[in-house]
Amino acid sequence: MLGFTRLVSFLCLVLAALSLPVGAAQADTSRYAAFVVDQSTGVVMHSRRSDASRYPASLTKMMTLYMLFEAIETGEIGLQDQIRVSENASNAVPSRLGLDAGDTITVETAIRALVIKSANDVAVAVGERLGGGESRFATLMTERAGELGLTQTVFRNASGLPDRRQTTTARDMARLAIALHRDFPQYFHYFNEDRFTYNGRTYRNHNSLVGRVDGVDGLKTGYIRASGFNVVVSAERGDHRIVAVVMGGPSAAARDAHAEELLEAAFGTLEQREDTRLFAALASPRVSPMRQQELIAMDVAALHLAEPTEMGSSQPAPPVRIVLADEDEMAQPRISDTEPPTRAPSLLRGAWSVQVGAYNSADQARDQLDRVTAYSLTLNEAQPAARSVDINGSRLWRARFESLTEDEARQACEDLEARREACFAVAPGR
Template sequence: METGAMISRFPRLAAALMLALSALALHAPAHADTSRYAAFVVDQNTGVVLHSRQSEATRYPASLTKMMTLYMLFDALESGEIGIQDQIRISAHAANAPPSRLDLAIGSTISVEDAIRALVIRSANDVAVAVGERLGGTETGFATAMTAKARELGLPGTTFRNASGLPNSRQVTTARDMARLAIALQRDFPQHFHYFDETTFVWDGRTYRNHNTLVGRVEGVDGLKTGYIRASGFNVVVSAQRGEHRLIAVVMGGPTAASRDAHAEELLDAAFSTLEQRDDRRLFAALSSPRISPIRQQALIAMDVAALDLAPPTEMGSAQAAPPLRIILADESSELADIVPASRPAAPDAPLLRGAWSVQVGAYNSAAAARERLDRVTPVSPILALAQPAARSVDIGGNRLWRARFESLTADEAAHACAELSARNEPCYTVAPGR
């Protein structure tokens, strides 16, 4: 399915049943300029929109532009048009690009791999221009190709006029389009996505640090890109994975880099909390429902989906007058639950014998039922015998549930154990540290 179609509507049947539309209403960054602010959060695996605020309003991308420059460069690498160790020559036009830059001399060269790191970490405008000239003949020609690729990827609100994101009144995008582009980068070039997770870049004896300080600091964040010009405010596109869920969050028009980052982190924490509560309810439903035949199950799924009357997400109103933090989840049975803020107190930790990952195998109305479930599935995987079984209580919508979890596992152990459980038709999902 094309990225644009994936985000603009709910996935079919099974994915639609997994999660009906969720919506977050959150504070915008303090003193946000509503003419520049926009935000968008989407579950990359399902295409479900978790938060949308002015997400289709026209905004200036600034250095988020370099995400498309990198997409074009990765595409050229995969087609064989250019090699990872090929040298890119610096023209006078490139060398004279305004900061930030590497201060490359006219006639000097930089390898493609170093150019990638310079774009991701340093956000070097001279390198962006040089890449555009190498791939497009001229930067203007490259910008035309970038815009054509944007249409191909389903980015209807995006037009590029340069390769760097330097000010141009006709270079525009939307928060939703930038999320689509982030998904396309990881979907189409997973072999190159590791560059976005790097925190430093050494060039000519100098170490540059990634402008995206969320990488390596906020749980699960492994990219992508920041951007700033005076007309845009502070922008960021973030990719993050916790457990089985991967989210893309976009914040545009932040008044400062710090407030932008804090708001992006708040959006991610709230969205992951929503998905975690959804998983609790889905597991509870799966374990408390009688087994039925696959044919009958598909018929019921079709009836349930038809009854959901799903509507596309709508704008959440003025960013300046956002209500206090409150998260709403519509689960598979269309019952609504108020979810506690992301700052809810954590349950006491069990001793960490091996690692900080867990496998959750159910959610029950009593601790005894949770412990019984843990005892029953322990023999399924030898890994579970090495884990720390725990029944953790949590309040969901005023109702108390006990999560049945095997704790103190490494990420690989959790994934392997859950795969063995799934092969035996036992519901489970992996839980990242701190969740």
Template sequence: MIQHARVLILSVGLALSGLSTPAHANNSRYAAFVVEENSGVVLHSRRSEAERYPASLTKMMTLYMLFEALEMGEIGLNDPIRISANAANASPSRLGLSAGSTISAENAIRALVVKSANDVAVAVGERLGGGESRFGELMTARAAGIGLTNTTFRNASGLPNSRQTTTARDMARLAIALHRDFPQYFDYFNEESFRYNGRTYRNHNSLVGRVRGVDGLKTGYIRASGFNVVVSAERDDHRLITVIMGGPSAAARDAHAEELIEAAFATLEQRQDTRLFAALSSPRINPVRQQDLIALDVAALHLSEPVEMGSADQPPALQIVLADEDEMRVDTLAPVRDRPAAARSGSEPIQSQGSWAIQVGAYNTADAAHDRLAEVAIYSGALGSAQPAARAVTISGDRLWRARFENLTEDSARLACRDLSARSHPCFAVAPGR
């Protein structure tokens, strides 16, 4: 059985190593990263932790902040965003909006995604942060909260700033966070064009609508960065996030991204065979233990770390998932609302009541909000004495229910959000009166 697994694992790697090495792979600005979002399997990594300039990939974080403000009720899709003189004077690419004019939040989203409009990015930063410099600080802090550990933002647009840096891996994390935390807004990234003031703008991401399964996300370019792109693509049950940084041209970057996407999907298909053979092991053992055993066996092969496709002497190492997701579920993760409060662990700290709250989502129905509260309540002891609540709010004519835990102190609210964020659950601490 183990020998079969070795053969299949090697065949998976060969599917990736059969690509030709692109000419730009050796330039000093190049980096690449490919990950399967649902499983976390890294399919390709080249200089993914090296410091790079994000350019307009920055606007993904600006959009994350805008989506978050929409969910918190701080702004509505139809609310106007004022264009200041500073915003109007931003360097191209831009919509060319005049100082004193306004653009709706929804059109601002489309302008950022499709046109990559710097004047709109500046205006959004000023609207949400009170100033673009302050907004950069808020972006950096929020980015750290969602796992971007090597990223610093200084502006909302991605225009040149020597202190605004990131990594290919962090940009993949940001793409995953956008899809995970704001699926209700993700379709904006899939729009091929945007019409505004009588003009139609085509999406800078040429892969959208052309490569099967691609549904976003964002391109970027400044002279210091080269041509960057983050691409989301879904086929069957697999969703890939592909990051290319430092391409020599938009065409070369897009061709390389497409090549990586196709190779990665082919690899994932072959990996199904690995899982099938693992499932045929006899006698049947606990799937978690089985995964440990195969992982040890794979480690014994002494495969190289992932390298650029086509330049590897040996196939890239892969994380292998063997057990079906249904088999990995643990009964103790049942919804907490089915368990009385007294039944929770006696070791969980009891917090004194306060006027702070945390918000873990906003939903179209109260039931959905309560379901979310039940799902995440067990992940932080700081919520031991909190009161779960679904609070109705109307935003731009739409009625939503905020999923909140109330009656917390400031310390317990922030602790609870740290606990939830560590498990990749979005969470906001809500100050009194908000």
């Protein structure tokens, strides 16, 4: 099974956000939704709140691209044709390519700007070109989406910028991803490009999973304050193509980590199904990777998370630290505002702990504690503990090392992260 010990890293990243100062705004955890499907077979491998109404944010641009690809195929427009930028399009809020009214760009440049830069000004320009106006284009998008089976989706603009009437579901976004790959394989390579250059400036793909995670070849990220951090990701390994959707992440880093673990869990589950000899060799039952994700999602749903404070479209993920500060400030447009707040170090000694996993049995938690103890000298003086917690009527067991100072907890996590082990520092009282 691939990367089993990293299946809890999403929980690690999210719980670390609890170290924010008291009084920080609390997020509405109902924004979270996830859906994983094996596109090759149509088998749903993971579903949590996947039919609940959510805001798509810049995932909307996937539909804009579908409409654009369709127009190319019907001969309505060509890859080298020019799209003129209106004053309305030039005034779109960030993320933008920075086009002025009267500028023109090729259709191919527009595709890359939508996929890689998630440019709102380009989305508006495409909508006006194909629909005669963005509002009418949104109506056409909704109608076409319905024909594709996106029955719970309504579009009101081409970019995904805030509109309370523009809603979708995680399941519908997975359907759209599948339709893009199925109907336009000749253009799908644009989703797999990690950068593009325009006017002498190079832009990196907002989807950090492209080029980093085995098999990932698309698709799209998105963020507005009302939605949280969204991503639709597609990956192919062997005979299987997996589509995973995560909506409502508390930060881009946590969202990407969760999407990666969902993919690994899905491919790991397929690997188990295809190799029945693996089960015969086990001395005790193994936890299904996808079942482990269900347990983690239950734990996450009970947490209080820091709420994003600024509307905008998707931005690149910041560097991941052992304990996260307010990552959502990165959505603000000014560079000077993207640095996380600095917390004063705790003066409490022996009140901190580190968590190295969450499991559905005490024995599994204890096994994890025994396994990782040798990875950090700091843990030699800590107290291992398997702590139970009831979440939505189900019991989880958190594997923790207790009786540490803050510095010791952080050092232990640094040591474990160096060994690619999940770990987060737990403040007193958590």
